[in-house]
Amino acid sequence: MAIGKVTKKRVSSNVIDADVTSSKVIFQEKDASREKLSHNQKRVNHVTSEQRRREILREYYDRLVKIVPDLEESENRSEWQIYVKTKNYLHWLYTRNEQLRKHLNYFNVTCPEHLVWEYREV
Numbered sequence: 556m557a558i559g560k561v562t563k564k565r566v567s568s569n570v571i572d573a574d575v576t577s578s579k580v581i582f583q584e585k586d587a588s589r590e591k592l593s594h595n596q597k598r599v600n601h602v603t604s605e606q607r608r609r610e611i612l613r614e615y616y617d618r619l620v621k622i623v624p625d626l627e628e629s630e631n632r633s634e635w636q637i638y639v640k641t642k643n644y645l646h647w648l649y650t651r652n653e654q655l656r657k658h659l660n661y662f663n664v665t666c667p668e669h670l671v672w673e674y675r676e677v
Contacts, residue, residue: 616632616637620637623637623644625640625643625644626640649673652671656670
């Protein structure tokens with residue numbers, strides 16, 4: 556293996572242009588092979604994807620309603636109510652966690668690190 560001097564080589568602009576042009580042709584061929592969607596098909600795809608998105612959100616809200624004690628399935632609720640009541644419940648949990656840790660410290664019991672929660676007001 557010979558060790559020699561490293562030199563910079565210039566690439567001809569013709570080679571670069573040829574490569575770019577050939578890649579454009581390849582992409583155009585791929586795009587041309589697919590049929591474009593009609594306006595109606597685009598609208599239907601948009602509507603179905605939006606329905607799926609809303610259904611997923613609804614499922615998450617339903618989960619929160621089952622977890623958060625202040626929320627009831629029978630009540631008429633808005634997203635804002637769900638957010639506020641969930642935030643209040645989390646605040647209560649953090650406060651209760653802090654009280655229990657203080658109680659443990661009072662009796663000289665070490666609280667495991669995975670049970671330590673810190674609440675930060677945003």
